[in-house]
């Protein structure tokens with residue numbers, strides 16, 4: 511119900527804020543309720559200030575993965591009705607982006623994140639509809655690092671890790687042309703039958719991502735990763751086809767690096783991240799303001815997602831807050847970004 515009201519009011523862009531548990535008791539976060547969050551701004555004269563931000567939903571530190579997903583679920587259903595959906599996780603490194611999207615390391619049934627739950631729903635609903643619509647579901651995993659796109663499901667050098675069913679799927683996917691949404695020539699688009707198939711692919715994707723992480727520690731926080739699910743449905747009576755897609759994007763850390771302290775590769779990375787996050791913010795805020803010109807061309811990320819941002823497409827941005835006081839400057843900048851796009 512909340513979702514429908516929100517959609518009527520806001521069109522197709524929603525922003526949810528999530529605050530993770532505090533690692534120590536020096537918190538900068540004040541009150542959190544359903545739709546707003548306040549930050550406590552310390553001042554020298556002892557009279558702390560307060561700044562309140564409002565969003566479609568705010569989730570405090572005790573909100574479970576299942577509760578977060580409950581508000582996301584209607585978007586998943588709409589993918590099977592032919593919509594393109596983008597879900598982004600934004601925030602500084604350590605604020606909980608990966609926790610929201612994938613869950614912690616070795617997640618349990620309770621702690622798995624949005625992407626697993628989304629896939630599970632897609633399979634569940636397609637099964638419920640199987641007497642009327644036949645759905646073909648395919649998965650792609652990409653990484654954008656320094657404005658270069660890499661296929662995380664590339665089989666180069668990692669064939670041995672594929673289970674047989676995935677290998678045959680990959681073989682057939684070689685003959686596939688790209689569906690709507692992300693259009694990366696040669697990127698593998700792998701047919702999947704179950705969440706188990708997807709989990710083994712995600713595993714491969716994470717391993718592929720980790721290959722480069724050894725050279726530059728924790729590359730995952732400095733690249734965007736995008737899990738895309740393409741859905742192609744065929745109505746068994748009318749023969750009509752339905753195409754929908756969902757992009758689940760774990761963005762690079764939004765923290766600003768001090769230009770005086772970093773040089774070389776690290777500075778280049780930081781500049782690419784700043785540029786692409788700013789470009790994403792520009793695209794979403796110009797969509798929210800219903801502007802004529804939408805600046806998709808300013809980054810690889812927005813180019814790739816162009817077909818899934820704007821028009822009938824639905825966008826959900828999760829912005830993540832690390833509640834510790836020493837993260838305050840980043841928290842303010844995150845919430846300002848979020849306000850701009852909502």
Ligand code: ADP
Pocket residue numbers: 529530531571601602603604605606607608609610613614615731830
């Ligand atoms: P990011 O991907 O933004 O760098 P992570 O998702 O890795 O951040 O989160 C940092 C740490 O905080 C991880 O150990 C993660 O498991 C934990 N964490 C994040 N969000 C939550 C949450 N909502 N509840 C419990 N632990 C969380």
Ligand code: MG
Pocket residue numbers: 607608609730731760
């Ligand atoms: Mg992460």
